[in-house]
Amino acid sequence: xxxxxxxELSEECALRGGKWIKLIPDGHPGVRNPLLIFFLSALLVIxxxxxxxxxxxxxxxxPEEDDNPLEKxxxxxxxRARYEMQTVHADx
Numbered sequence: 001x002x003x004x005x006x007x008e009l010s011e012e013c014a015l016r017g018g019k020w021i022k023l024i025p026d027g028h029p030g031v032r033n034p035l036l037i038f039f040l041s042a043l044l045v046i047x048x049x050x051x052x053x054x055x056x057x058x059x060x061x062x063p064e065e066d067d068n069p070l071e072k073x074x075x076x077x078x079x080r081a082r083y084e085m086q087t088v089h090a091d092x
Contacts, residue, residue: 009060011070014080018063022056030054 009015024031032054072078 005058007070009063010066011072012076012078013063014066014069015060015063016066018060021059021061023059024056028056030056 005020006016009018
């Protein structure tokens, strides 16, 4: 699972490394239909509200930019943007 998570972080966020924190306890069946799990440094779970898939969300603290990120899947349209924490806090 760790390899998959690191690939997704590279592909979708163009980030690598960092400290990974699982946001639900071991044995939890997963989060259903998350629209957005807020991130402090980077993260990961955005999904359509009609999906029945369950997710295990992680928070990644202090990742680094991936100079050679994996390619996004053809059907995925995502725009990468960078925000400073002060801006995120002000928008809350």
